[in-house]
Amino acid sequence: MSYPFQITSREAYDEAYKKSVQDPEAYWAEVASSFVWQKKWDKVLDWNFMDPKISWFEGAKLNISENCLDRHLPTHGDKPALIWEPNDPEDHHRILTYRDLHFKVEQFSNVLKNNGVKKGDRVCIYMGMVPELAIAVLACARIGAIHSVVFGGFSAQSIADRLIDAQAEFVISSDGAYRGNKEIPLKSVIDDALVQCRFVKKVIVLTRTRIPVSMIKGRDVWWEDEIKKVETQGNPPCPAEAMDAEDPLFILYTSGSTGKPKGVVHTCAGYMVWTTYTFVNVFQYQPDDIHFCTADIGWITGHSYILYGPLSAGATTLIFEGVPTWPDAGRFWDIVDKYRVNILYTAPTAIRSLMGFGLGPLQGKHLTSLKVLGTVGEPINEEAWHWYYEHVGKKKCPVVDTWWQTETGGVLISNLAGVTPAKPSYATLPLPGIQPLLVDENGKEIEGNNVSGNLCIKFPWPGILRTTYGDHERCRQNYFATYPNLYFTGDGCLRDENGFYRITGRVDDVLNVSGHRIGTAEVENAINMHTGVVESAVVGYTHDVKGQGIYAFVIYSGNHGDENLSRQDITQTVSRIIGPLAKPDKIQFVKGLPKTRSGKIMRRILRKIAEGDFANLGDTSTLLDPNVVEEIKEGKI
Ligand code: WT7
Numbered sequence: 001m002s003y004p005f006q007i008t009s010r011e012a013y014d015e016a017y018k019k020s021v022q023d024p025e026a027y028w029a030e031v032a033s034s035f036v037w038q039k040k041w042d043k044v045l046d047w048n049f050m051d052p053k054i055s056w057f058e059g060a061k062l063n064i065s066e067n068c069l070d071r072h073l074p075t076h077g078d079k080p081a082l083i084w085e086p087n088d089p090e091d092h093h094r095i096l097t098y099r100d101l102h103f104k105v106e107q108f109s110n111v112l113k114n115n116g117v118k119k120g121d122r123v124c125i126y127m128g129m130v131p132e133l134a135i136a137v138l139a140c141a142r143i144g145a146i147h148s149v150v151f152g153g154f155s156a157q158s159i160a161d162r163l164i165d166a167q168a169e170f171v172i173s174s175d176g177a178y179r180g181n182k183e184i185p186l187k188s189v190i191d192d193a194l195v196q197c198r199f200v201k202k203v204i205v206l207t208r209t210r211i212p213v214s215m216i217k218g219r220d221v222w223w224e225d226e227i228k229k230v231e232t233q234g235n236p237p238c239p240a241e242a243m244d245a246e247d248p249l250f251i252l253y254t255s256g257s258t259g260k261p262k263g264v265v266h267t268c269a270g271y272m273v274w275t276t277y278t279f280v281n282v283f284q285y286q287p288d289d290i291h292f293c294t295a296d297i298g299w300i301t302g303h304s305y306i307l308y309g310p311l312s313a314g315a316t317t318l319i320f321e322g323v324p325t326w327p328d329a330g331r332f333w334d335i336v337d338k339y340r341v342n343i344l345y346t347a348p349t350a351i352r353s354l355m356g357f358g359l360g361p362l363q364g365k366h367l368t369s370l371k372v373l374g375t376v377g378e379p380i381n382e383e384a385w386h387w388y389y390e391h392v393g394k395k396k397c398p399v400v401d402t403w404w405q406t407e408t409g410g411v412l413i414s415n416l417a418g419v420t421p422a423k424p425s426y427a428t429l430p431l432p433g434i435q436p437l438l439v440d441e442n443g444k445e446i447e448g449n450n451v452s453g454n455l456c457i458k459f460p461w462p463g464i465l466r467t468t469y470g471d472h473e474r475c476r477q478n479y480f481a482t483y484p485n486l487y488f489t490g491d492g493c494l495r496d497e498n499g500f501y502r503i504t505g506r507v508d509d510v511l512n513v514s515g516h517r518i519g520t521a522e523v524e525n526a527i528n529m530h531t532g533v534v535e536s537a538v539v540g541y542t543h544d545v546k547g548q549g550i551y552a553f554v555i556y557s558g559n560h561g562d563e564n565l566s567r568q569d570i571t572q573t574v575s576r577i578i579g580p581l582a583k584p585d586k587i588q589f590v591k592g593l594p595k596t597r598s599g600k601i602m603r604r605i606l607r608k609i610a611e612g613d614f615a616n617l618g619d620t621s622t623l624l625d626p627n628v629v630e631e632i633k634e635g636k637i
Contacts, residue, residue: 001075001287001314003280005031013420013432020432021459027432028056028462032273035312036071037062038242041269047460049487051472052480055246056270056462063240064249064272065142068311069102070240077102080316083290084131085335087178087322093338094131098314101135108132108139109238111226115170115202119144119241122168122251126150126159126186128177129321132206132223133297134307136172141249144241145170148251148263151298152177152184154579156192158261162253163193165263166469169201174223176209180326187213245269251469252300254406255519256478257490257509263469264300264406271409272312274463278410278431279309282400283372284417289342290369292318292335294350299516300406301376305345309410324350330361333392340369344392345402347515348380352545355387362391372417374400377515378547379503385424403427403503405489406517407479409463412436413501426502433461436501438493443483454507455493456486509603511540511548518582520603523550526577527584530570532558537593537601538584541610549585551610553632556589563589586610588637592628594620605629609636 007013020027025044032041042059072079077099084094096104117123123145127133133149140147148166150159163171171194177184187205191214194200205213206223215222230236243249249271251263279285291310295301297319310317318339324332332354336344354361373393375385380401389399399422402414412434413427420429430436438446438453446453464487468475482488492504506512509520520538527536534555543549558566567587574583594602608617609632620626 001072003285003313004034005277006280006284007416007432008284008419010420013416016432017430021435024433024459028273031277032057032269035062035272035276036067041245045460049460049480049485052476054460054464054466056273056460057245060245060269061242062245062269062272063142063243064268064308064312065105065138066240067272068138068308069098069105072098072314073102076314079314081311082131082134083316083318083339085318085320085322085338087180087326089327089331089334096131101138104135105138105142106238107227107230107235108135109142110230110233110236111204111223112139112143112145112170113238114226114229115204115221117143117145117170121145121170122148122166123170123172124148124150124159124163124166124168126152126171126173126190127206128152128174128179128184128186128208129296129319130174130177130206130208131319132174134319137297137303137307138311142238142240144243144247146248146250148253149298149303150253151296152179152186153298153581155576156189157577158579159190159193160196161260162263163197163200165253166251167199169199171200171203172206173203174206174208175213176211178209178321180323183209183211185211243268246466248466250303252303252406254300255510255517255522257519257521259519259521259525261519261522262471262474262478264465265467265469266409266463267466270462270464272308274410274461275304275309276312278463279305279315280313281416281431282402282411282414283343283345283374284419285310285313285315285343287314289371290316290318290339291343291345292320292339292341293345294320294324294332295345295347295376300409304410324354328361329354329357330365333362333365333367336370337366342369343372343374344370345374345376347377348375348384349378349514349545349547351375351380351384351388355384356545359391367392367394370397372400373397374402374417376402376404378512379505380425382424398422401425401427403501407465408461409465412457412461413503423500426496426500428500430501433459435459436493437486438495439483439486443486449495449497449499452492452494452504455489455491455501455503456483457489458486460487511550513540513543513548513550513581514546516581518550522578523552523574523582523584526574526582527552527554527570529577530558530573532556532566533570535593537603537606539603539607539610541586541607543585546585550582551586551588551606552584553588553590553593553606555591555593586637588632588635590628590632590635592625592631594628594632595624596622597624606632609633612636
């Protein structure tokens, strides 16, 4: 497969960028012409950021699964589409060619249909990183059902919230999942969630760990039994449903600054074009490359750069079930050598954690197949960048620092591997089609270079979110109302003397813990559920490995007598309500919280205290009771 839209020189980048700004419709029409359409579009772009209403390729009919599977069969049906590395390196790996994957997706699409799933239905997928997860996602896309993948680390309560919000009547899960030395009982978590969700009609359960599960009559069915039924029907084909360009493809929940996670909605055509285009350009994918993105498919990175982008580009994508440190901290390197991986895409937190093990785990590893390294999810510090570049890439592989968000569908700001220059800790330049700008608090544009401000984008790109599920007003409020006519990212940003962008982190009440987005309000709500808790305030602080850690200030009336037991109780509560990923790293019991006279908690002060930066607490005179600050400072942990 060749990619007519691949940019292979700095000059070509400049030219593409210019064209994408001067005549976006012509630029994207040309890119889109290398996909398979059941019917061509009537209009490339229609938009306003006020409602917002954004529509790409309106009038077109297509199916992303046809682009990810069927279109590759005539030319490279026998090429590996998916390589699966199991959690246990001693277990058998699996390789599915495009033909295999196509067959299995059609088969499972028929399973979905047999179980009553129809176009437009919402299907929640809660599974570990197994090939069947990819098959389930693609099968939903094939029949036009809207998937909502929930990361395996979320709690029953989080799943229930998501099921209710999306009114999802179908669930796909597995008995359990392996992650390192842990076995996670996924089906039992689903059972707990479904107590609150009587509207769920079917649960399809894959066998993975053989942990005992309870199956409810009429509701729960085994994946394997359902496949057998399709086999006895003679494995009929399942043609890809003709989808409108703007039909929803999936919902993915993500945290914001307010309490409840929101369901970001991406649609069929624009998302397909954007993920494929960015995959091919950012990583400079070459037809025989093996691409290894270490994210989980439960996050947007996995959706876009394990599944849709690579498969639509006809690439070979690697799915890894386990964790980077099990059985030892050399696991990534073993995988790279075993499959001769060419592109490695991971998170700064993983790099920092592996750095902590020193160079030992790298000894004896060749890593000679690597051509491109990528990072995503949070700012990468220079030390981690250099370690990655020198010790993993042996100074031969360009590092792409890719900045983007769940809402953006794919990468917006990044260097193109080996094509445009890299600069440690900088995402560098916008991709064609992306028009970033920095604004001050009042929304006034900050022009020129060597400046910093809040990062906004002023023109739509094909992969931008269209709405938040069931609540369009929330989408408007969150992203398009802070600064009129601009998409606001929530990130702070600096533009250097050469116009390179460096993302400095969130400017709202959203934390980035190990590359996972967590709202402070969400964690506070969970902490406050504990009977002994009167009130709490959560802030982030600098953490060597996680990037940010979670620091909770808690007013506690419980009387365990033992503070550590109380801390464990609270941590347990958060784990139950949200999931282990939101557990506070530090809990400090306090008598009061710093509040303004109007009762607002001054997090600015708490953030400084959590950082140990007592000298720069700023003005505390507007506080209702300035004394609480002294008390909190003394009790800092
Ligand atoms: C937030 C989005 C994009 C997939 C993974 C996270 C931060 C992301 C970078 C980067 C600095 C980054 C931002 C952004 N972020 N990539 N290369 N450099 N910060 O997706 O969960 O939607 O989080 O992650 O703060 O807003 P997400």
